[in-house]
Amino acid sequence: MGAQADNGLKIVIVGGLGVGKTTMVRSVSEIRPLSTEETMTRAGETVDDVSGVQHKATTTVAFDFGRITLDSHNVLYLFGAPGQERFWFLWDRLFSGALGAVVLLDTRRIDDSWYAIDRLERHGTPFIVACNDFGGPRHTPDEIRAALDLDPDVPLIDCDARERDSSKQVLITLVEHVRQYYATQTPPSEQELV
Template sequence: MVSRDSDPSGLPGTVTTAVKILIAGPFDVGKTTLVGSVSEIAPLRTEEPMTVASVGVDTPGSPAKTHTTVAMDFGRVTLSETVVLYMFGVPGQRRFWDLWRGLAEGAIGVVVLVDTRRLEASFDVLGELERHRLPFVVVVNVFPDTPHHSDEELREALDLLSETPLVKCDATDRASSRDALVTLVKHVLGPTPSAPSTQELV
């Protein structure tokens, strides 16, 4: 594993597989936080201050939110001796969705963050991903005041297929965020020669 204190441009010589994924979800769900918590390099962020122009257009889940991603977040994490993951966080607002087309090119799949305090905000994002035909996993970002719902209730509310993984995550916690990324890699790559083994990933 490459540490945060190592050369930002360096990778272990054993790395043979580079994987690109998207981090998606509605506005103010924790995408930038997740990329920042797990990235082993200083994440690239394209955040801009929110202005009065966003009133009625962008509705944050937290009144303390003052900045928003306008292009992408970028980070990197080495999942095993052979696999490195490149993360591209995409803006949640519908007005930025045209950016998804370029960022989705070459991606194996998507981590979709959802907030169960405003679950309906995720519906449009999930519909857009289905349109792009990208495999995805749904990750519930657990906030201090997140209400409890069973997996069955969440699956029904989000209309998820039985084969779509659903996991919980604390986007502020590196290990928890990493586990969510691993879930996507396992779901998409499966038992293929290029995929890391279960022992490598855990």
């Protein structure tokens, strides 16, 4: 059924190094995800900020790709972006044509989400923030919103990227937010179209 779909909807999952983007794509994709994970080396430690993720053995070096068939006409294409700063140049390309984005957040390293939120806002891509559960310090939603200077209309939810149902709920929340986002946008006037 998925091969006959005529409406591909692109969703990008972004966030810092080691927040669970690859894990989320793997947990919900109906196909075996394309993954560009490579072994982390000592040489990479001098380039990438691995504080807080020293236990991580592999890392994404391009992007992850998965798919979810919604019906015979609609398919979600999931793109997990690399989190290392040296690969951020790829993000604007990934955002192009995206229906929306998930900013995956590790509450132990909230600052790692600033760049993703800034780029999405500049690009005009609707997004939600999903706090992946790493068992770290518990922050209230208000504390997280304040730390990220998050617009009150941007959904903020908890998730466990390892769990299929939890990751599905993240995507459902994003699609509902995108629908509401575009419903509230004012259409361009006739003069703006000319």
